[in-house]
Amino acid sequence: MTNTQSKSDMQTGYAAKRKLANIVVYIILSVMVVIWIFPIIWLILQSLRGEKGISTKYLIPHQITFDNYVTLFTDERFPFGQWFVNTLLVAIFSCIISTLFILMISYAFSRLRFKSRKTFLNFGLILGMFPGFMSMAATYNIMEVFGLKQSLVALVIVYSAGAGLGYQVAKGFFDTIPRSLDEAAKIDGATRNQIFWQIILPLSKPIIVYTALTTFIGPWADYIFVSYFMKDNSEKYTVAYGLYKMLENQTINDYFTVFCAGAVVIAIPITILFVVMQRFYVAGVTGGAVKG
Amino acid sequence: MDYLDYVQMTKGQRAVYRVTSFFKGIPGALVHFFQLVGFFIKKFFVWVGNGFKGYGSRFSKGDAGTKLSFLIMGVGNMAHKQIGKGLIFLAAEVGYIYFMCVFGMNYLSKLYSIGVQIDDAGTMVDGAIGSQRALYTKNLLGVESISNLDTLDNSNQVLLYAVLTLIVTVAFFALYIANTKSSFAAQELIAAGKKPISFVQEAKSFLDERFHVTLLTLPVLLLMVFTVLPIVFTIFMAFTNYDKEHQPPGSLYWWVGFDNFADVFYANPMKSETFGKILIWTLVWAVFATFTNYIFGIILALMINKKDIKLKAFWRTMFVITAAVPQFVTLLLMRLLLGDNTGLNAMWGTSYPFLSDALWARITVIVVNMWVGIPYTMLITSGLLMNIPEDLYESARIDGANAFQQFTKITFPYIFFVTTPYLITTFVGNINNFNVIYFLTSGGPSPSNYYQAGQTDLLVTWLYKLTVNSSDFNLAAVIGIIVFIICALGSLITFNMSKASKNEEEFS
Missing domain, CATH: 1.10.3720.10 (MetI-like)
Incomplete structure (x- = not known):
């Protein structure tokens, strides 16, 4: 009798403890969400602010307006519309080329066995350890020689020529496709070329989507190469560098709210794309590791 | 220290033990790292040695056609009924020699000084000598701007093209070795009484057995031009005085050895x-x-x-x-x-x-x-x-x-x-x-x-x-x-x- 009673006491004690723990977790999570979401709310509020200036003493603007969005697309000093088109063009072309390259390279390294395979893999690993923009000045010189100085083509080349080094995620995916598929096809007389196009690629939609999205998003966020390649040629800027330019000392006072509007315009599509691809992202990064 | 000792420790001791053993692990890891580097270097030399051995044995065992292909690429293949392949090898050699004569040699020969300029006396000198003379004249006359050196070259161009020439040369060398191998392989096939692989068969193999070549060629080529070439170029830059005072095309820059590394370290x-x-x-x-x-x-x-x-x-x-x-x-x-x-x-x-x-x-x-x-x-x-x-x-x-x-x-x-x-x-x-x-x-x-x-x-x-x-x-x-x-x-x-x-x- 006493025994069962103490047991139920223990149980209620345990349940209460658990409930308390849950409440603590809920509180921590809520506080964290507020901290994490606050800057984004601030961004949106600032983009709707009618008053000029960098900062206000209050959080919610006194004057809510969409003028900043109108200015964004009509202003002559900062041609945001032009930048948007530039970025879109660069993103589309480098997305197509990079995706093709990445798929080709990762398929070759994952499914085909050839003599210099390990050498190539090690070579890629070593190349990847150089800081990405270390050779920026040299690349600029090369572009100059090819007559591509300050052109969008140069950006497409920079973004997609190095893309081949990012083969790991796609290779990890190809590694998980059973090799028996290849062998069966080979017995049926298919060449490796046919296996690639007709068997492996149709099975690889998730990784194609993932690769295409990451390579598409890249140019929208790149600041480094644009800043060095385009210098003062504001017609050729992409959005990241253009928006950064708005925040220089001479213009920040007039353009801070416009910058916020531009940031919102860029952030919305990218956020949607990112949320779409996050499950591929996780699978890609950890896929190889779990297996090993 | 065995497992029993570890189990008997208090929590604090265990934490200390783990931290110290982590740091104790670093020297070992470093040693292993250098062993690894040594291993790769050794492997590289073995690879080169084997390459030479294979090269020599192909020459000594080769017939007249194969032997000739060591000098004129593609002849061996043509002699062994692989006309198409032979022609491609031959074209590559002709192209390479033409490239070197018209373009490559010029820049390689200027690589020792990364370009030349003409000094006051009208003679061609390299950047280091030119600037020394300008400095000397300046001291002698005590005048501020004396340097009227005519720069003939753009150091960037010279260095870039020289590196490009080096990369092309490495690629050509690989092709050259492939040529001797291919000729020898065809010779052996004929000796064994088989038909050498036809050009069409060979072309088809790029969609099957050698599909990796098809897949990798274009990406690797672009990677070579736009990633490897700039990196090699940049590594070379680290050994020059390419700074704000030495900006082509107005002025040359030249080799300064390890000076930049010395600057950074001490x-x-x-x-x-x-x-x-x-x-x-x-x-x-x-x-x-x-x-x-x-x-x-x-x-x-x-x-x-x-x-x-x-x-x-x-x-x-x-x-x-x-x-x-x-x-x-x-x-x-x-x-x-x-x-x-x-x-x-x-x-x-x-x-x-x-x-x-x-x-x-x-x-x-x-x-x-x-x-x-x-x-x-x-x-x-x-x-x-x-x-x-x-x-x-x-x-x-x-x-x-x-x-x-x-x-x-x-x-x-x-x-x-x-x-x-x-x-x-x-x-x-x-x-x-x-x-x-x-x-x-x-x-x-x-x-x-x-x-x-x-x-x-x-x-x-x-x-x-x-x-x-x-x-x-x-x-x-x-x-x-x-x-x-x-x-x-x-x-x-x-x-x-x-x-x-x-x-x-x-x-x-």
């Missing part, structure tokens, strides 16, 4: 001091940035995935949204939010030096980096947490383990094991973390005793500033090389010490 007090400080801060930053994100990311993931927590998707989405907004947007925003008299300071009516005092700024960038990075870690570890076999916890519970013990004995070791490769990439990524530093502080605050840098600058942001702001390309190249060495060492050592090194075979 010879130039300002540069070496800046380098030392930035290096230490880079490492401190990388350690803190990596582990704060990692630990708090896992804790966040654990909280969201806790059994009784509701609205899991909601919590996750909230954090994913912040990770999704492009970094330059959120970081520039943070910069204004934390500015001296903008954002929070304006709203609170305070003036906290979040980003303008060295110590504050260093802490701020680490904290903001947590804001940026924790959602990523959460995303990645959430998936892993669900993969931990449930029976592990069950048996632990039966043995009387509490929640904390379950975490330290099961959850954490499991996640740590699975995410080691991720941890390494994050560490290397943080050493190279341009965005967080550059957009938040631009490296500042910048005291005057720093050379073109500030107190929160990492090596990579310094590299960027040296390239963009001050055109110290040679110094930037040196820093790039150093960052490369740190990353390579870091990855190798961590791999070595972690359990992942057991899978090294699979990895490489």
Whole structure:
């Protein structure tokens, strides 16, 4: 009798403890969400602010307006519309080329066995350890020689020529496709070329989507190469560098709210794309590791 | 020290033991690293030796056609009824010789001085001699601007084309070896009474047995021109005086040996001091940035995935949204939010030096980096947490383990094991973390005793500033090389010490 009673006491004690723990977790999570979401709310509020200036003493603007969005697309000093088109063009072309390259390279390294395979893999690993923009000045010189100085083509080349080094995620995916598929096809007389196009690629939609999205998003966020390649040629800027330019000392006072509007315009599509691809992202990064 | 001793220790002793054994492991790892390097060098020489052996034996065993193909490429193949292939080899040789005569030799011959100029007397001299003479004349006459050297070459062009010529030469050499092999293979096939492979068969093999060649040629070619060529070019730059005073086309630059490295390490007090400080801060930053994100990311993931927590998707989405907004947007925003008299300071009516005092700024960038990075870690570890076999916890519970013990004995070791490769990439990524530093502080605050840098600058942001702001390309190249060495060492050592090194075979 006493025994069962103490047991139920223990149980209620345990349940209460658990409930308390849950409440603590809920509180921590809520506080964290507020901290994490606050800057984004601030961004949106600032983009709707009618008053000029960098900062206000209050959080919610006194004057809510969409003028900043109108200015964004009509202003002559900062041609945001032009930048948007530039970025879109660069993103589309480098997305197509990079995706093709990445798929080709990762398929070759994952499914085909050839003599210099390990050498190539090690070579890629070593190349990847150089800081990405270390050779920026040299690349600029090369572009100059090819007559591509300050052109969008140069950006497409920079973004997609190095893309081949990012083969790991796609290779990890190809590694998980059973090799028996290849062998069966080979017995049926298919060449490796046919296996690639007709068997492996149709099975690889998730990784194609993932690769295409990451390579598409890249140019929208790149600041480094644009800043060095385009210098003062504001017609050729992409959005990241253009928006950064708005925040220089001479213009920040007039353009801070416009910058916020531009940031919102860029952030919305990218956020949607990112949320779409996050499950591929996780699978890609950890896929190889779990297996090993 | 065996297992029994370890079990008998108190918790504190165990912690001390683990920390000391970690540090004791570093020399061993370093030794292993050099062994590894030695192994690769040895392997390389064996490879070269075997290459020569094969080359020699092909020559001695080859028939007349094969022997002739050692001089004139493709003849051997043509002699063995592989006309098409032979013609391609022949064309390659003719093309290479033409390329070298018209283009390559010119630039290779100028590589020793990276271009020449004409001095006052009208003779051709290289940059170093020219500038010495100009300096000498200047001293003699005491006049300011005496240098009327006519520069004939553009050093950039000479160096770039010379490197290109070197790469073409290496490629041609590979083709040359392939030519001797191919000729010998055809000869052996004929000797064995078989038909040599026809041109059509060979072409078809590029869609099947040699499909990798088809897949890799174009990407590798572009990689060679736009990634490898610039990197080699940049490495060469590190050994020149290509800085703001030596800018082509107006003036030449030339080889200065290891002077730039000496400057960075000891010879130039300002540069070496800046380098030392930035290096230490880079490492401190990388350690803190990596582990704060990692630990708090896992804790966040654990909280969201806790059994009784509701609205899991909601919590996750909230954090994913912040990770999704492009970094330059959120970081520039943070910069204004934390500015001296903008954002929070304006709203609170305070003036906290979040980003303008060295110590504050260093802490701020680490904290903001947590804001940026924790959602990523959460995303990645959430998936892993669900993969931990449930029976592990069950048996632990039966043995009387509490929640904390379950975490330290099961959850954490499991996640740590699975995410080691991720941890390494994050560490290397943080050493190279341009965005967080550059957009938040631009490296500042910048005291005057720093050379073109500030107190929160990492090596990579310094590299960027040296390239963009001050055109110290040679110094930037040196820093790039150093960052490369740190990353390579870091990855190798961590791999070595972690359990992942057991899978090294699979990895490489």
